[in-house]
Amino acid sequence: MFLIVSGNPKADGLCASVVDEVRRGVVDGGGAAETLTVAELARCHVCGDGWGTCLKARRCAFGGDGFDEAQARVGAADRLCLVTPVYWGEMAEGLKSFLDRLRRCDNAMRGQGVLAGKPVLLIASPGGSGGGGLTCLDQMDRFCRHTGAVIFDHILVNRWNQDYKRAAAYAAARALAEGREPGVTVEK
Numbered sequence: 001m002f003l004i005v006s007g008n009p010k011a012d013g014l015c016a017s018v019v020d021e022v023r024r025g026v027v028d029g030g031g032a033a034e035t036l037t038v039a040e041l042a043r044c045h046v047c048g049d050g051w052g053t054c055l056k057a058r059r060c061a062f063g064g065d066g067f068d069e070a071q072a073r074v075g076a077a078d079r080l081c082l083v084t085p086v087y088w089g090e091m092a093e094g095l096k097s098f099l100d101r102l103r104r105c106d107n108a109m110r111g112q113g114v115l116a117g118k119p120v121l122l123i124a125s126p127g128g129s130g131g132g133g134l135t136c137l138d139q140m141d142r143f144c145r146h147t148g149a150v151i152f153d154h155i156l157v158n159r160w161n162q163d164y165k166r167a168a169a170y171a172a173a174r175a176l177a178e179g180r181e182p183g184v185t186v187e188k
């Protein structure tokens with residue numbers, strides 16, 4: 001299953017149109033696409049002196065708020081796309097909150113988390129000034145490095161490149177769903 005994890009709080013607009021293209025690409029590539037929207041997930045409570053049950057039990061003490069279910073869906077996915085509108089040069093807060101909590105539970109610096117080895121497509125849409133896309137992608141990139149997720153591609157979609165970047169999002173999702181592996185050279 002290909003899971004699209006979205007931080008977008010809106011039902012329409014630039015970011016929503018990109019999510020639609022990713023979903024279309026997955027389906028055309030023969031994959032089963034599911035979408036997980038985490039726009040409203042609460043932030044990490046930062047238990048204890050910095051670590052809580054996340055450190056050893058790999059579960060969040062507050063997971064009943066929807067986090068446990070979201071974590072399980074990520075665990076069940078073979079391939080993922082993380083997609084967000086850019087807010088302040090960063091991920092939208094809901095996605096950041098989810099990934100912060102997931103990274104703690106994943107604790108995959110030991111290579112055993114639910115993300116380890118999974119290919120992930122990263123997409124950021126700075127739809128205002130168009131600034132902040134790189135810092136947002138860098139933040140998402142760092143999450144992947146901490147969890148052992150394997151980055152398939154970084155795509156930045158803004159107001160003036162949306163025609164060809166939406167097409168790129170479709171093509172990347174399709175290639176990933178068809179089984180293309182990160183790091184394998186494509187024949188010309």
Ligand SMILES: Cc1cc2nc3c(=O)[nH]c(=O)nc-3n(C[C@H](O)[C@H](O)[C@H](O)COP(=O)(O)O)c2cc1C
Nearest residue numbers: 013014015086087088089126127128129130131132
């Ligand atoms: C709090 C907030 C901060 C934002 N910061 C940025 C930003 O740093 N750079 C940018 O290009 N757009 C920024 N935007 C605009 C969003 O990226 C986005 O384009 C806007 O919410 C409309 O999204 P949509 O067309 O996907 O519906 C911000 C929007 C909000 C609500």
